Amino acid sequence: MRADEREAEWAAAMRQAIGGDAGAYRGLLTALGGWLRIRMRARLAHSGCQDLDAEEAVQEALLAIHLKRHTWRTGEPFTPWVAAIARNKLIDQLRRRRRRAEVPLDDFLEEEFGSAPAEEPGTGLDVERVLGSLSERQRGIVRLVAIEGHSARDAAGQLGMSEGALRVALHRCLRGLATKLREGDS
């Protein structure tokens, strides 16, 4: 896909996502995951950090894109905004390993990566370890929503909570995850 087509498609999907279309959002995040995976791998290799889990970097970036999506103005180009978020998260990750943390923004906007299929995902974030321990309720949410793929409404029904309460708990869980990852930095 050409960069401008992709940009238009992603921006439209993000607008739908902010409007509450979970399906469009999931598709967008999956596409962003692939786009980020190629770039994170290349950049980590370039910084001599092949040992780092690129999938962790991808997931941290996706989490930040999610939690900070209100800072994207619906009229502005989406891809540069994503690249800026991803670059910030990658710098954090490199700093955590005391590596030189200079990452040109162009690295993310570079189109020369080709469309090589992304490799098999690595382990990614260990949510349980990062969050210390999950409460019974959080564990239920992670299992039903993340692993079994239930909607917020279905998961709420199975856990005997209201959909609103589940959404609040889910949002807190994700924010907590971001906070813990950041605190792990310093």
Place this chain on the structure above:
Amino acid sequence: MKTDELVRMLAADATVEAAPARQMVRAAIPAVILALALFLALVGVRADIVQALGSPRFWLKLIVCGALAATATGALLRAARPQPGLGRWGAWLWLPAAMLVVAVASELVVLPAQQWGAAAIGHNATICLLLIPTLAAAPLVASLLVLRRAAPARPALAGAVAGLMSAGVGALLYATHCTDDSPLFVALWYGCATAIVVAIGALAGRRVLRW
């Protein structure tokens, strides 16, 4: 956790926060009320305010402080974004500084050299240094809270700009109390007070604005 699993969790979380500009408006209302209440409780407007309104030096003070608060607010919203840099707002920030330089130059021309020292030292230097940071406190805390929820590319820079905006608000209030109207006094003491607030903002930003 697999990335697919994380994506499912993210997609199920429909909570979207308000845009930073909107959050800033919401936070500004209580912050400005608090600063105003503090100002009225501590010192209030100068006794000769009616005569002061006829003085160009008094108006100049208000305009410079107002320009600082306004341009720094624009820069603040830019600094809240993940893309580094302040864009054209970085240039706009020079406007209040340039206005002050012109004012100082005019004052040096108008005022005999023997009076320069007295005009610059004035009568309210200490209270100026204490009061501007005090009045800037509520706007600074409010803007840092909003920035914390945004995605500032450079936390220390964003904090410094928050300090600049807050100092502008504090100085604008304080300017209606202070009877030292010479641009020499304003450049020296308002400048020092602003530097203090900017430094506090930058230090706080580095600590609390990482995301």
